[in-house]
């Protein structure tokens with residue numbers, strides 16, 4: 001490349017640079033897009049705040065559209081006047097000899113450009129206050145589901161206190177419609193640093209702060225999977241602190257709850273793997289209901305295999321990835337707090353065989 005540049009001076013010399021810039025811009029664009037993607041799928045890969053589902057997100061989009069419309073009108077007026085002025089009062093032949101007319105102040109114009117913006121700000125302020133109040137003062141109906149979400153570096157603990165179980169990284173909720181309103185009210189806590197819970201299609205962001213209980217609610221009206229992520233930088237693996245909200249149709253949610261309430265499977269043919277789990281420090285960090293594993297530092301593993309991803313969205317939850325994850329989590333999620341347990345290959349196989357039964 002260097003040789004070519006030296007042979008072809010002039011306009012050709014900048015071509016590789018231009019190509020580089022184009023490529024860099026394209027890469028940035030692609031990276032930006034892929035930031036919205038999650039590895040394992042079935043779900044819509046890109047989240048979109050302009051495709052709201054449910055009351056709080058819709059209120060935010062309605063408000064956003066109003067602000068965008070007001071700003072668009074102001075933009076068109078300002079740019080229109082600017083273009084008109086530039087064209088109408090441009091320099092013409094014969095202008096050299098004299099100055100344009102000098103005008104000092106105009107009460108009408110100054111009054112207009114003071115009063116109109118004040119009115120616009122006032123109206124937008126009122127609408128903002130109304131939208132915030134509408135979302136924040138919502139009272140949970142008796143049919144509301146209450147869930148506690150705890151942010152950890154770098155995963156989400158999801159507690160269903162009324163149903164008596166805990167899961168991780170995937171928030172399952174029932175669908176809501178006008179006949180059966182089933183909003184979900186979330187209490188947000190942090191186990192360590194500040195995080196932020198954000199599922200763009202369902203609601204705005206809400207910070208998750210240590211020693212402070214924040215709350216928010218969602219009310220999805222279409223069954224499906226909604227993707228979200230931690231929206232507050234919280235350390236090395238902030239980018240792999242993904243959230244999935246799985247919205248179940250009527251009836252299906254109750255089945256899911258019942259499956260989560262059961263104790264973990266206890267199959268005799270995987271006893272060797274289970275013994276390895278209980279002989280290593282796995283047991284200090286993870287809970288498996290119905291066993292003596294009561295650790296709270298890492299995700300509850302009682303129904304591990306029902307989840308779609310590993311490491312809070314770091315990899316799809318397949319047997320191969322599970323093996324790779326347990327072998328050395330640092331390869332899939334560098335910096336995460338789960339260590340390489342230094343097991344032999346045979347121990348690894350037995351342990352993974354046990355984990356695969358946790359359905």
Ligand code: CUA
Nearest residue numbers: 195230232234
């Ligand atoms: Cu948690 Cu960023």
